[in-house]
Amino acid sequence: MTQLALVIDLNVCVGCHACVTSCKEWNTSGWAGPLVDRNPYGAAPTGTFFNRVQTFEVGTFPNTETVHFPKSCLHCEDPPCVPVCPTGASYKRPDNGVVLVDYDRCIGCKYCSWACPYGARELDEQQRVMKKCTLCIDRITDLNLSERDRKPACVLACPASARLFGDVHDPDSEVSVAIRERGGYQLMPECGTRPSNHYLPRHRTVMHIDPEALTRVDNPLRKEDLTAYTGEETLDDVAW
């Protein structure tokens, strides 16, 4: 069975919010009506977003790392939001595993948002129904689009290619290989929701630079070497 999902590489994400804006652009102008924006140019703008980038600081100053953390619906394999819905508006698509809300059946009781430990669902103040990431279901299932465009807007927008999209149940897919070989993990595994979206961990990137590399001892041109040679024999001149 297919389970479409995102794999987000925290080692690559630079926190530019391109995925947030492209998500908002695509989904606010899509088939499901606008995503509300209240007070967009005022002091306290608020509105519905399917995807947000958060920033966390790890460690104690000055030894800190900044982690940019894109967060959207994880399309759980055992989604706790679906069985609690009293109307059946929340459902998991059987063919590709995407968790969706039928906006015409939702009564806006907010119970599904209580049942989601990740805070992935947001009530739209204007339409007064629950909304969430659809993995751009209208893009990825649109056979009129070319193969390369049949991806979620956030994936296409990411300038760093930090977002991978594919079928996590296919062991040979790009996402499955990334999860398997690069230590992909799930959020809040203790909740037992089995999220389909995975995150690739941050690596500690250390560049070892010693003074000799900076002064280029081995460089035959020796630009930095300001030693005035007076014809004496140096170690470099000796060929054993």
Add this chain to the structure above:
Amino acid sequence: MHPAFSVIFLTTLIGAGQGLFLAMVTGQIYATAGFLPAQESRFQAVGSLLALLLLVAGLAASFFHLGRPERAWRAAAMWRTSWLSREVIVLPIVMVLVFAYGAAHWLGWTRPLFQVGRSLPVDVTLLLALLGTLASLALFLCTAMIYAGVRFLQEWQTPLTVSNFILLGAASGFMLAAAYSAWVGNPLVTFFGTWAVILTLAGLASRMAHLSRNALITHRSTTQTAIGIRHAVVAQKTQGATGGSFNTREFFHGRSIQAIDRVRIVFLVLVFALPILLIGLAYVTGSSSLPILAFATQFFGLLAERWSFFAEARHPQNLYYQSVA
């Protein structure tokens, strides 16, 4: 969690309504068993009407919780999986049974249909009382399981949530029955008052157990498991929005810890200490206004209790919304 007044009124009003109906039934069963003189049918009928009014008021309050109240009828669809859906089905059943019970008393349908053993004549009202009691208990269970069933909201996920809803709802209902008896001058004030005190004390034990459990709770989820970074020191710097979002409005009570502590003390006094004191005083002085005051005090206290129940629940999604920028 953000305490929504629609849900606070829904749970307290229908709790009192179910409790009042259970009190009416208890009175009838005691009378059938011969422990009490039989009440006149008018008393049961008006009592049931009062219970029905509370249930209707609770239902009306619940509509204010919905974004799309005009679609509320759809909520009966998923009763196989959703406790909310089950509540939506059981609530009208309770209403119908309470109405039928009151109507049967009003119309005087008390001729025994058949006899169980030698001493128990069964009439329509007794059958409706039995069905209504089962439905009321089922409704208490459905209402409480809506909260106790959210499996990672650890403050709520306990059988104590269910016992609190049943005992506090029943206590307020019996308190109302005592107040109602005092109002109409019925001598059953002492009977209902005694039961109200017993149920209030049982509710106190259950709620105190709940409070002490929640004070010692260790949350399974941490910021570390939320974002999957294994480091002892992780601090949020931004949450993706400066002006707040649904996530910051729905899951935070927005009050200080001192305010929460104050509300907890207020509800402990108003729900448990004062009503028991007032009922005791009413017993000694024979006053007919003190039981009414006792019910009013307890009901206001229950509003604070329900507010506190919501405010105390710390949702794991809050781990993602600890700091704005």
